[in-house]
Amino acid sequence: MEFTANTPISRSFPDGYETLYRVSYNYRSFALLLDALAIKSKGNKSVELVLPWCIYRSEGEEIDIHVLRLIDYAIALLHELNEKINHLQSKVYLLDLDINRCVFRIATEQPQAVITTLQSMPCPEVFNLPQIKTDTSNPTDIRQQFIG
Amino acid sequence: MDSAYCIQSPGNNVLMPIEEEQFRELKRARKRLSSAYAIRHKFRLIKTNYALIANSLKSLGYSYLTELTSEQRQDIKNQVNANVSNYILSARTFTAQLKRHVQACLPQDRVEVNRLTRRMEIEYQRSFAYRFIDSLYDYISYYGISIHSVDVSGKLSLNNTDERVYEIKAYIERAYLGGPTDFRASVLKEMPARVELIELLDAYMESLGRIYDLACKITDEATEQSQLLLREFLNVFEGVNGTRADNLFVVHSIGDSPDKIYDSFPISMYSAQAEVYDNNP
Numbered sequence: 185m186e187f188t189a190n191t192p193i194s195r196s197f198p199d200g201y202e203t204l205y206r207v208s209y210n211y212r213s214f215a216l217l218l219d220a221l222a223i224k225s226k227g228n229k230s231v232e233l234v235l236p237w238c239i240y241r242s243e244g245e246e247i248d249i250h251v252l253r254l255i256d257y258a259i260a261l262l263h264e265l266n267e268k269i270n271h272l273q274s275k276v277y278l279l280d281l282d283i284n285r286c287v288f289r290i291a292t293e294q295p296q297a298v299i300t301t302l303q304s305m306p307c308p309e310v311f312n313l314p315q316i317k318t319d320t321s322n323p324t325d326i327r328q329q330f331i332g
Numbered sequence: 333m334d335s336a337y338c339i340q341s342p343g344n345n346v347l348m349p350i351e352e353e354q355f356r357e358l359k360r361a362r363k364r365l366s367s368a369y370a371i372r373h374k375f376r377l378i379k380t381n382y383a384l385i386a387n388s389l390k391s392l393g394y395s396y397l398t399e400l401t402s403e404q405r406q407d408i409k410n411q412v413n414a415n416v417s418n419y420i421l422s423a424r425t426f427t428a429q430l431k432r433h434v435q436a437c438l439p440q441d442r443v444e445v446n447r448l449t450r451r452m453e454i455e456y457q458r459s460f461a462y463r464f465i466d467s468l469y470d471y472i473s474y475y476g477i478s479i480h481s482v483d484v485s486g487k488l489s490l491n492n493t494d495e496r497v498y499e500i501k502a503y504i505e506r507a508y509l510g511g512p513t514d515f516r517a518s519v520l521k522e523m524p525a526r527v528e529l530i531e532l533l534d535a536y537m538e539s540l541g542r543i544y545d546l547a548c549k550i551t552d553e554a555t556e557q558s559q560l561l562l563r564e565f566l567n568v569f570e571g572v573n574g575t576r577a578d579n580l581f582v583v584h585s586i587g588d589s590p591d592k593i594y595d596s597f598p599i600s601m602y603s604a605q606a607e608v609y610d611n612n613p
Contacts, residue, residue, distance in 0.1 A: 185530055186499050187390040188489060189397060197496065199488065205396050208481035208505075219487075246402045 198259060201279075204331070211282070212251045215330065216262065218277040218291070223323045226275045227293035230319040230326055233265075233302060235311040236285045251283065257310050258286050265290070268305060272297050277323050278330060286311070291323040335594070339569055340583045346573045350565075350582075358565060358582050358599065361558035365602040367436035368555040374426040375544045381419035382533060388412045389530075393484045393500030412502070416478040416529070423540065424469045427452065430547055437551040444550045451546050461535035464527065467516035468504070474514055479529060480505040502529040562599055577603070 197203055201216040218226075239257075241250045258281050265276055265288060274292035281287070292298045295318045302316055319326065337355040339348045350358075388411040395408050430452075435445050455462045472478050479502045486498035503526040509515045566577035577600055584595040 185386050185389045185393070185501075186497060187393060188495050188497050189394060189486075197486070202487040203485060203496075203498075205484040206481070207396060207484070209508075211481075246405075248396060248402075248405060249399060252399060 196259075198262060207248075210247075212247055213280065213282040214251060214255050214258075215281070216259075216276075216279040217327060217331070218275065220324055220327065222275075223277045223291050223327060226273060226277065226291035226323075228322050229292055229295045230321065230323045231274075231290040231292060231295050231298045231302070232317050232319050233288040233290070234285055234315040234317075235261075235288070235307070236313070237283065237310065238312045239310050241283065247283070254281055254283065254286070257308070261286075261308055262288065264305075265302075268301055269298055272301065274298050278327055280330065289319070289323065289326060334587065336585050336587075338583050338585070339565060339599070340581050341569075341573075341575065341577075341579065342581065343579055346575055348569050348572055354565075355582060355584060357561060359595075359597065361561045362582070362597050362599060362602065364437045364551075364554050364558045365562070367433040368551050368558075369602065371426075371430065371433050371544070371547050371551065374422065374429075375540070377422040378419065378426055378537075378540065381415060381422050382537065384415040385412070385419055385529070385533070388415050389500050389502060392482065392502075393498055396482075396484050397486075397498070413476075413478055417472050417476070419533070420465060420469050420472050420478065423465060423536070426540070427466075427543070430543065434547055434551055437554045448543070448546055448550060451543055455539040455543060459535060459539045460522065461532050462539045463516075463519050464523065464532060465536050467519040471509060471515050478504065480508045481526070503527065504529065504532075559603070562603055566600065566603055 197216065200222060201218055204215040204217065206213045206215075237254065239254075241247065258279055262276055262279055269275065269290060269292070272292060272294050274290050274294065276288050277291040278289040279286070280289075290298055299316055299318070302314075307314055321329075335352065337350045337352055339350060340346070388408065391408050392412050395405050400408075431445055431448060434448055438444055456466065468478070481503045483501045483503070484498055485501075486496045489495040489497045505526045506520065506523050507525075509520055509523070566580065569575075569577045569580060579598070580600045581596050581598050583593055586592045586594050
């Protein structure tokens, strides 16, 4: 079933990204995905940044409200990351979060330069110690796998 | 005690006597028409429940994009669940009694009823959606829930940069359907990990549509004849009494007093509805 909503009424999602919100019993996940064409233009290699949350659901806070809060933090960091790696013609193509962690995947032709840039950035205080790895699969495949 | 038969207009106390044989004819026509209309009413129930599901699903999808209170969100979830349950129950009401309704229209004709039975068997054999919804009835009537998870996806609208187009998909998941005691084992076995609700209902509606069309086709002639018979009596009533034949009842009373009513049934409602159905097939 399709429906439309104005971005100012709902969340302000970044341009160019598709959204996917998954809801099940005791489980919520949210993702932002760049479309396949835009990914190809950025590169064939993938860098993965995993950030565990260090903010937790407060007593009585509803899970859906909590997740909306996490989405806001993640989108703020997404903008910052994209700004920092823009000069490397690289871009976050998949942001995927649940209440435990937030994963940014970056499409690039220069994974080493991206990793160096990431390591030089301060970690926002809503996250615990991040992990950075490269992924051997290409971004388009990873995206496809993700949406299943 | 003597029986008396008449057509009565309770509103303005007008009464027209009829013969016993005419009473029987009217009663037969009324039985056929009520069955023929029941088929149509029930099919409309299903279609309307589908439209309600579509609406409440959209509200549910929207609810995950906005900061609602948990009570507000729960209300919307309850609505989706109620609408899906009503759909499944109304579908069962339709399929379970369809043969009986058709038989009531054609009491002499086993062949046509068998044709319908065969059609329903074919749909069951050919359509996973038909089998699945038939089995889901047991699950919903036992547990009272229907949907296990939803995905809400969205992208920027092509023609308006402020607007996003979202799509909500609701799933029934195999992992939650449980053991064979709660859900028909053979259908559970052929089921994928999850089934998307709207795809399922669309496929199911196609099967139901074919069954419904056949049921209408089989009963059309008997329905039309019964309508004509009824119309004749209504016309005579109007001619004799000079009043419109609105809200008339056929009454079988015993003894002299028309208050001692043995049997009574409405007829005008079938005529009025006949017009509605003729205009909106």
